[in-house]
Amino acid sequence: MQVSDPAQPGARKPDVNDRMCPSRLVLEHITSRWGVLVLALLLERPHRFGELRRAVGGVSEKMLAQTLRTLERDGFVHRDARPVIPPRVDYDLTALGREAARQVWGLARWTERRLAAVEEARERYDSVRESSR
DSSP, X not given: OOOOOTTSTTOXXXXXXXXXXXXXXXXXXXXXXXXXHHHHHHHHSOEEHHHHHHHSTTOOHHHHXXXXXXXXXXXXXXXEEEOOSSXXXXXXXXXXXXXXXXXXXXXXXXXXXXXXXXXXXXXHHHHHXXXXX
C-alpha cells in the first residue's frame, strides 16, 4: 500500500492489516525481540553500545548493531558519535522513540505480570493434547 498525503482527498489511511502497508514493517521493528528491549532500556536513560549489549541478555553484537541502525533509521533512536579517543557513541530515544518505548514497555511489563496465567493456559492446552493422542 502506498501511503499518501492524508491532506489529499482520497488518500488511503495506513492500515496494519493491509499486507502492503509500510506500517507493518515499523510495527515489526519496534516489537521485535531486541527492539522492545532496546527501547525499554533507552527509556531509562541514554546508553553506550557496550552497556546495551551487557543489559540485553543474549543479544549478539551484530543483532544489536542491526537493531540500533533500524531504530535510528525509523526515527526512534538518536546516535551521538563523539570524535574523542577512544571513540564514544551514545544512543538515546527521540521524542517519537519515547512514545513507542512507552507503548511496547507497557506490553512487556504486562507479559511479566500475566506470565503465570499464560503458563497455566499452556499446561491445560498441552494436557488436553496429550490425552487426545
